[in-house]
Amino acid sequence: MNALRQTSPWAVAGKYLALALYVAFALFPLYWLAKIAVTPDKLIFSEGTALVPSRFTFENFQTVLLQTDFVAYFRNSLIVSLGTAAITTMIAAAAGYAFSRFDFRGKRLIIALMLITQMFPLLMIIAPIYKIVATLGLLNSLTSLIIVYTAFNIPFATFLMQSFFDGIPKDLEEAGMIDGCTRFEALRKIVLPLTLPGLGATLGFIFTAAWSELLFALMLINSNDAMTFPVGLLTFVSKFSVDWGQMMAAGVLALVPSCLFFIFIQRYLVQGLTTGAVKG
Amino acid sequence: MARIELNNIAKSYGSVEVLRDVNLTIEDGEFIVLVGPSGCGKSTLLRMIAGLEPITGGEFQVDGRRMNEVPPRDRDMAMVFQSYALYPHMDVARNMGFSLEIRKAQKEERSRKIADAARTLGLSSLTERLPRALSGGQRQRVAMGRAIVRDPSAFLFDEPLSNLDAALRVEMRLEIARLHQRLNATMIYVTHDQVEALTLADRIVVLNAGDIQQVGTPLDLYERPSNKFVAQFIGSPTMxxxxxxxxxxxxxxxxxxxxxxxxxxxxxxxxxxxxxxxxxxxxxxxxxxxxxxxxxxxxxxxxxxxxxxxxxxxxxxxxxxxxxxxxxxxxxxxxxxxxxxxxxxxxxxxx
The missing domain is CATH 2.40.50.140 (Nucleic acid-binding proteins)
Incomplete structure (x- = not known):
């Protein structure tokens, strides 16, 4: 707008400095995780706070992968997280579509109930949940985790999906219905392709939430076979010592699927897929 | 080709009445314009004809057949939306041919019809573009092309030109008039712009607050308005x-x-x-x-x-x-x- 007003180089430098500080602050824990993972055990305490260790080793990774149950935890977590993300997203997409497009009796009540469920601290309901799961005979099973995670994530995921559906003009479906689609065909051929970013975001969010969940997993799972990854991490803590190196190595490995998952879905997260639908 | 009859059509949302006792016969090949101030129910009436809005009273017939409960896909009507409503993930050709695709038309027939429509509308060079890469006027043409390709028994237009700038609006208005001459199809057109109404219509239906005020040829309405509302609505500057x-x-x-x-x-x-x-x-x-x-x-x-x-x-x-x-x-x-x-x-x- 104002050609006379030039951005001062100091302001630019200040902006980048602030950004750099923020990035460093946010990424430091991750760096520290990776650093400890590659530091030989003997140096962890002696070199303590040095930013870069004097020697590197992949021994911790080797131990974690070959001599612990890490691979089993990892597989369990993958099953639970993928299962939760898939089921939750499917239900949330259907519910979100209904909230976005239809008016039905009790709609406000259901929305209110879903909001209320989000207000309680999880600690309060752990005991009843344990009781229910125990009665059903599902303790120590991955199924119980998938059910519980799905139940807890559906409200948020539904609101998320509803907002994505709200962003798709109703005209598009109506045009499709006039062009010869049934409502379901219009949903499948027109709305669904446009909702892929929304589905991607929801999948990613739920996957991450389930991947890192500890509280319920700790309560509902005792047997080593069914342990998920966050619970498994605790096995590196023994009564007298903590195996920091191995724990951190396991942590680094745990980041891999999350990263892969987001790389996979990030192309669906690209916004602006609906531009051009309605007037420009 | 279709003769459309509206008998005592009414629409209410709960206790709110938006249309009352609408009676209108639209002859085969006629260009009818529904005009009125915003909120008068003209778009609702059009959407009821399209099947997008349930009819709460009266009977709607096409060629003597009751259509009240027929879903939009079986009414054989094409609609051009105010927002164009182009499918953003499909290119121009697929947008135009989508109705044929749904009806499982032969591929050759499909591409022939798309090419025909694209040529008529001057879109031949744009068929592979996505809607987002088109200007407003081009999008408008694609929306019209989508309707033409189907060769429907009636065309419905819901304020199709109100998102265009003045010059383009005049151009597209002529194009719609030409289209009507060439296809000689029944067309129902909703607008709040009396110039569009007067220039395009065989007959104009003036609506206000859910009631038909007058139905007549443009000259009828200008010379013999049935009441003060019509008299002031038609003609510029105002009476x-x-x-x-x-x-x-x-x-x-x-x-x-x-x-x-x-x-x-x-x-x-x-x-x-x-x-x-x-x-x-x-x-x-x-x-x-x-x-x-x-x-x-x-x-x-x-x-x-x-x-x-x-x-x-x-x-x-x-x-x-x-x-x-x-x-x-x-x-x-x-x-x-x-x-x-x-x-x-x-x-x-x-x-």
Whole structure:
């Protein structure tokens, strides 16, 4: 707008400095995780706070992968997280579509109930949940985790999906219905392709939430076979010592699927897929 | 090709009535324009015809067959939306051919029809583009192409030009008129723009607050509006409405001027006088019915609009053909074309 007003180089430098500080602050824990993972055990305490260790080793990774149950935890977590993300997203997409497009009796009540469920601290309901799961005979099973995670994530995921559906003009479906689609065909051929970013975001969010969940997993799972990854991490803590190196190595490995998952879905997260639908 | 009949059509949302007792027969090949101010129910009526909005009362027939419960996909009508509603993830060709794709038409037939429509609308070079890479006018054409490709029994237009700029609007208006001449299909067109209504329609349906005010040819509505609402809605600039008092052998303007209009019977119920700006003339002082002062003069080149204030009568708009050399603040003497003025009763009905 104002050609006379030039951005001062100091302001630019200040902006980048602030950004750099923020990035460093946010990424430091991750760096520290990776650093400890590659530091030989003997140096962890002696070199303590040095930013870069004097020697590197992949021994911790080797131990974690070959001599612990890490691979089993990892597989369990993958099953639970993928299962939760898939089921939750499917239900949330259907519910979100209904909230976005239809008016039905009790709609406000259901929305209110879903909001209320989000207000309680999880600690309060752990005991009843344990009781229910125990009665059903599902303790120590991955199924119980998938059910519980799905139940807890559906409200948020539904609101998320509803907002994505709200962003798709109703005209598009109506045009499709006039062009010869049934409502379901219009949903499948027109709305669904446009909702892929929304589905991607929801999948990613739920996957991450389930991947890192500890509280319920700790309560509902005792047997080593069914342990998920966050619970498994605790096995590196023994009564007298903590195996920091191995724990951190396991942590680094745990980041891999999350990263892969987001790389996979990030192309669906690209916004602006609906531009051009309605007037420009 | 279709003859469309609306019998006592009504629409209400709960206890809110938005359309009442709509009766209308649309002949095969007719171009009908539904016009009215926003909120009058014209778009709702169109959506009811399309099948997007349930009909809550009355019967809707196409070629004698009841259609109230038929879903939109089986009504064989194409609709052009105000927002265009192009499928953003499909290129122009697929957008236009989507209805054929759904109906599982042969691939050759599909591409032939798409190519035909694209050629008619000047879109041949754009068929592989996505909607987001098109200008507003081009998107509008694609939306029309989508309708043409289907060769439907009726075309429905929901304010299709209101998102375009003025020049493009005129161009697309001509294009729609040409399309109607060429296809000779039944078309129902919703707009709030009376110029579109007057230029395109075989017959215009004027709606206000859920009621049909009048149905007629453009000239009918202009020359014989059935009430004050239609009189003021059709025609630009708007008709002057002047308060009157009854008198022996005419009506008196509020400043006491006697005007000899109407029959005795009409005058007895007359409440207001309506006269279009183009039926007022600036004349010499001795021929004038009203003497006022020009407050604002708009020189449009083809016309001159004189906003005058007449003491006792109020503001009066006079339209003179061509350039009229008058400046604000000058005195202006106005004559009324008594033949072309209208008397309105207390309830606004034309007498």
């Amino acid at each position: 002057n409405i002047l308060g009157i008092d009854q008198a022996e052998n005419g009506v008196k303007l509020k400043d006491g001027t006697l005007l000899k209009v109407g029959s005795e019977q009409e005058r007895r119920r007359a409440h207001e006088l309506g006269v279009r700006p183009e039926h007022l003339d600036v004349v010499a002082e001795d021929a004038a019915h009203m003497k006022g002062v020009a407050e604002l003069v708009e020189h449009l080149g083809s016309d001159t609009n004189i906003h005058a204030n007449v003491p006792g009568v109020g503001p009066v708009l006079v339209r003179q053909h061509g350039h009229y050399p008058l400046r604000a603040g000058e005195a202006v003497n106005i004559a009324v074309d008594l033949e072309k003025s209208h008397l309105f009763g207390v309830e606004g009905q034309r007498l």
